[in-house]
Amino acid sequence: MAQYYLYFKAFHIVGFVSWFAGLFYLVRIFVYHAEAEDREEPIKSELKKQFSLMSERVYKIIMNPAMMITWTCGLSMLAINPAILDQNWIRVKLLLLVLLTAYHLYCKGIVKKQLAGISPFNSYQFRLLNELPTLFLVAIVLLAVIKDVLNFAYLFLGVLVFGFILFSIVKAYKRHREKKAKS
Template identity: 65%
Template sequence: MLHLYLKSLHIIGFVSWFAGLFYLVRMFVYHSEANDKPEALQEDWKKQYTVMQWRVYKIICNPAMMITWTCGILMLINSPYFLEQGWMQIKLVFLILLTLYHLYCKGIIKKQETGKDTFTSFQFRLLNELPTLFLVLIVLLAVVKDLLNFVYLFLGVLAFGMTLFFAAKAYRKFREKPND
């Protein structure tokens, strides 16, 4: 029974974590686009986005990540045989990469706060798709487990990533098209 409660909290944690990361990087896009606003508005908008980014990072992303990791580790302590399974080992690698992405986002907040950010809004839009790839990989690994052919998984996620990239490029072209 303990395992089911931990699993429930783990799922709640990772759903919240991903929601926070998606929203956070979307704000990076808006922060970057504030440079396109009239100069009188730019500074106020950037300050407001920075406040919002820190709140999302500290109030949503960090606690959700900690809940996800804590409950996941407790489940592994409760059922250590999962660590011997290949899908779990790969899932843990992706979770470590996702955590590094999370920390990288903190660095972006600091750069935007000091005006040293060099990314374009389009690059942030692409960066915002990265957690989607992590989400797909991690969920497929957790649900399908050993039945999954990892080569097909990799190729499928690669194709999905390419689709996201081309969709983002098409959207950028659509947004930049002059209104007739």
């Protein structure tokens, strides 16, 4: 069984790269869906219909399988080498993965609402929501690569600072777009 560890690891990496790609793309579609509200009919209805179809497909065809591959291969690696569970970094990583899975499921709720014609957020709020996977990605990769060498308090503080920087960039971009729209 140990000879399969590297195969599980390779597919785990492929899975999480695909999962994050889907997470980033899905919420970007949510942004476009919300921006379609500002368009005139019949373009508005056509765009919303198209974006709803795209978000449903990204969720079902990319994100769900990628998440399942990520979890299956990751748990398979832990089954092959259960001693990893004795290390603190893997416990924190698993907690972050559970939270990321909750975010994934939360996005499913948004897909359903948009299919029903309801948009729970405006485009700016969706842009902020789109930054959450970035924070997860940075924290998870740092944990997996640096492991126990990194003081977890510094990691958490660093991710929060990174999140604040991302928030500031999104806010500045919003001001830039609003200024550009007025001129």
